[in-house]
Amino acid sequence: MTALITAGGRATRLRPITYTINKHLIPLANKPMIFYAIEKIAAAGITEIGISVNPGEEELQKAVGDGAKWGVKITYIEQAGGPKGVAHVVANAKAFLGDDAFLFYLGDNIILGSLDRFVRAFEEQKLNCLLALSKVKDPQRFGVPELKDGRIVRVDEKPAEPKSDYAVTGIYVYDKSFFEAFAQIRPSARGEYEISDVHSRLIADGKAVGYEEITGWWKDTGKPEDLLEGNQLLLNEMAEGSRDGVEIDPAAVIQGRVAIGKGTVIGQKVLIRGPVAIGENCRIENSYIGPYTSIGKGVEVYSTEIEHSIVFDDADINCSTRIVDSLIGANASITSAHATLPLGHKLVVGDNAIVEI
Numbered sequence: 001m002t003a004l005i006t007a008g009g010r011a012t013r014l015r016p017i018t019y020t021i022n023k024h025l026i027p028l029a030n031k032p033m034i035f036y037a038i039e040k041i042a043a044a045g046i047t048e049i050g051i052s053v054n055p056g057e058e059e060l061q062k063a064v065g066d067g068a069k070w071g072v073k074i075t076y077i078e079q080a081g082g083p084k085g086v087a088h089v090v091a092n093a094k095a096f097l098g099d100d101a102f103l104f105y106l107g108d109n110i111i112l113g114s115l116d117r118f119v120r121a122f123e124e125q126k127l128n129c130l131l132a133l134s135k136v137k138d139p140q141r142f143g144v145p146e147l148k149d150g151r152i153v154r155v156d157e158k159p160a161e162p163k164s165d166y167a168v169t170g171i172y173v174y175d176k177s178f179f180e181a182f183a184q185i186r187p188s189a190r191g192e193y194e195i196s197d198v199h200s201r202l203i204a205d206g207k208a209v210g211y212e213e214i215t216g217w218w219k220d221t222g223k224p225e226d227l228l229e230g231n232q233l234l235l236n237e238m239a240e241g242s243r244d245g246v247e248i249d250p251a252a253v254i255q256g257r258v259a260i261g262k263g264t265v266i267g268q269k270v271l272i273r274g275p276v277a278i279g280e281n282c283r284i285e286n287s288y289i290g291p292y293t294s295i296g297k298g299v300e301v302y303s304t305e306i307e308h309s310i311v312f313d314d315a316d317i318n319c320s321t322r323i324v325d326s327l328i329g330a331n332a333s334i335t336s337a338h339a340t341l342p343l344g345h346k347l348v349v350g351d352n353a354i355v356e357i
Contacts, residue, residue, distance in 0.1 A: 001119065002048040003041045003103040004093050006086070006170075007034055007060055008079045017224075017329055022060050024107045026227060027312065029234035030259075030277040030294050032063060033221065034107045036234075042070040044115040046103060050075045050096045052089045085192030090174075091182050099176045106170025110230050112216030112237065115171070121212050122173040128207040129178070129199065131155075132171040134214040142167035142220075143196040145211065152209050157188065157196035168196070169218050177207050224327055231310050232292040235275035261297065279313070296330070304334075 007024040017026065024034040034051075041049055049067060053060055055078045067074035077093050090097070090104060103119065111132075122130040131152070133145060139162040146154040146163035155168060172195075181201040188194045203209050219230040238259055245262035248254070252266045256274030260266070264278055267285035272278075276289050279297035289295070290307025299311055302318040309323055312330040317323070320336045328334065 087193040109170035155199040
């Protein structure tokens, strides 16, 4: 079995962060999001992975490499013809996937637990298609299955009146029947080849379409608040790790599960309350770092309280205030309004920014 991961798109709902970074490289618990997908797939015993990328993409290839660090081989597949929907991503990768069964994983999804049971159910039940389902509060945002007598009879994409409270998550297993179904569908009203239409076509053609419900958590990280929740879920699963090479002042207080990278200095008058992940070569002085915060590499924090936030690499924060529920981009600088004259809040605010003062 091979695997295909999506890592393209423009992630407009995450701007301005995604103006300068591929969404799939956004760090969650201090690790690029797409790394979690690769790890899960490798752990399921799949060693051939294709990653669908935007034309001209270079950043992601540099960060991910050839897959050797996970014991897999990664092939990059440029998406041809522009954004034409999730189903078109698979069709575009047909030469790579061939006639083998394959696992399809949307790269902005994170999941607790193993993919083994999805692959095993697909094989043992001799299915043509297996969908991973999860109960959600807002099924209107997703593909929604209609279930009768424990079987999927139809899948609707973002329905105004959902037939169930399940979402079809971004984890699928198919055989080559996918391509037969794709050849029969047409673009939707929004001009995309909908993956839900492929599923409905498979069902109409009498193919064996099964499902497994995700019993742990699953998160689609499409919006800023989703990223923060995904970061929270992953920090709950994080191992603390070694603190070799970390300098911690005897007066600093560290509570709960806190991972700290080499070369980081934790000064006096610091309280860190986990779960928290702090990267390498950081410096934290006279500050409080609260639960569900990830701090990247080379970050400096002085006289500040931060909680439930993601701080990217090399940010400099010294603002004598409290920061919560925030995404702070790489090389960002946050300083106190009282440090300069005239007094007031100085803002350089780009497109799609969100500011609360």
